[in-house]
Amino acid sequence: MNLANGLIDQLEIALASPELSKRAELLRQVADLFVLGSGKFSDVQIDLFDGVMSTLLKNIECTARATFGGRLSRLPDAPLRTIRLLAFDDAPEVAAPVLEHSPRLDEVTLAENARTKSQDHLLAIAGRSQLTEPVTDVLVERGNSDVAVRTAGNGGARFSVQGMSRLTGRARDHGALAICIWARPDIPRASLLKLFVHASEMVRRKLEAADPRQAALIRSAIAESSDELHTMARAGSSEHARALAEVRSLHSGGQLDEAHVLDFIGERSFDKTAVALSLMSDLPIGAIERALVRSEPEQILILAKAIGLSWDTTKAILTFQPGSPHEAKERLEQCFASFLRLKPNTAKAALQFYRLRERAGQGPAH
Structure with missing residues (x-):
């Protein structure tokens, strides 16, 4: 030849x-x-x-x-x-064009590269037209802020539940990253709500530090704005509408019980779980959603004990949002001890207080 x-x-x-x-x-x-x-x-x-x-x-x-x-x-x-x-x-200027554009690199090779090479290499990978979940998992875990922002802003990137949860956690104190995540049409509503909650808390702390005398007014204004955002997110979610219809039907027929809550968690349905807990506790949906996405478990423990849920179901609710195994184990041990100590009457009294507080704030209903 x-x-x-x-x-x-x-x-x-x-x-x-x-x-x-x-x-x-x-x-x-x-x-x-x-x-x-x-x-x-x-x-x-x-x-x-x-x-x-x-x-x-x-x-x-x-x-x-x-x-x-x-x-x-x-x-x-x-x-x-x-x-x-x-x-x-090793030279980013050599690797970057290939990492960003070559159709010959499969997800196994890209994930390996992201696990072992420099942040400049990761930044190039983050700019590819398509990114699969195994690749974005590594980018979100290993990448610096620039890598995280570029990955989140990539419309062709797909995220696993774990990857999106990690990305949302990184966005708590990172405005540019939070904006990129908010702009994604595929972000799970649970992750969106988690961002709302953390952003609201961050803004509240900064404003209160600037003018402590206006603390009560600041809290009220931010809570009202946050509720409006949550309501808008629910109104635009077809998944929430379907969940509301299904769970309301069960509730009106007297069939909504703990077993159904476990089923909803098993389906990984944030909306069905939130609606079910809202109806079973007679708390507004916004209050339940905030409790589910907050890192503090106290409200969930009180709610579960007050409506008679078992520890197994309570644990399933607490672990609904993914976290690191070590943190989850320690956290669950502490929660279990608190759940055992908490008396049903005390929990019911606290739940009644939550109801009164929510109604006073005129929060949205189920």
Whole structure:
């Protein structure tokens, strides 16, 4: 085959020469040849190019590697071994174009790269047109603020429940990240509510610190604004509308019970769980949603004890939102001790106080 013989002859000449510039020049010529014929080569020919390119890439200057990588980065038939070498190059300027654009990198390779390479490498991956959950999980866990913001702002990124929960947690004190998450159409409403709650608390603390004399007025104004946002989020959610109809039907028929709550949690349905607890406790839906997304467990413990839920169901509610296993274990041990100490009459009295407080604030009903 003329193509093979010609490439091999030139490769032998370049490798025999002590001048690295000859390698770089041959690599440029090989790249010209491959780009020109891209889409027309057989697998055997692509494998030949792969061997030549991956050999020439060794010991040439960074600028030449970066230029070469940029030319191959968008080709759908670029040689796999060569693309991997470029993607895992320690120099971000070499790796970035390939990591961001190459269709030859699968999710396993991208996740491996994100676990092992620099933040600049992660930033490039975060800009890909499509990102699967295994990749975004690593980006959210390992990435710095810039990586997190770019990942959250990527419309082609998909997040696991764990990944979205971690991303939401990172957004508590990061305005730019919170805005990116709020703008996503696929954000679960539970994560959206968690952002609302934490943002409201952060704003409240800052305003109260600036003017402690207005603390009561500040709390009232922020609570009112937060309730309006929650109501808007529910009104725009078809999932909430379906959950409301289903759970209300069970409740009106006298069938809504603890077993159904466990079923809703098993379905990972935030809306059904919230509506069920709202109806069973006679508390406004907004109060239940805030309790479910807050990190403090006291309200959930009181609510569960007051309406007669078992510890198993209470534990399922508390672990509804994912967290680290170590934190979850410690937290559950403390919650279990508090749940055992809490008397039903005390819990019912506290629940009645919650009802009066919510009604005084004219919070939205179920």
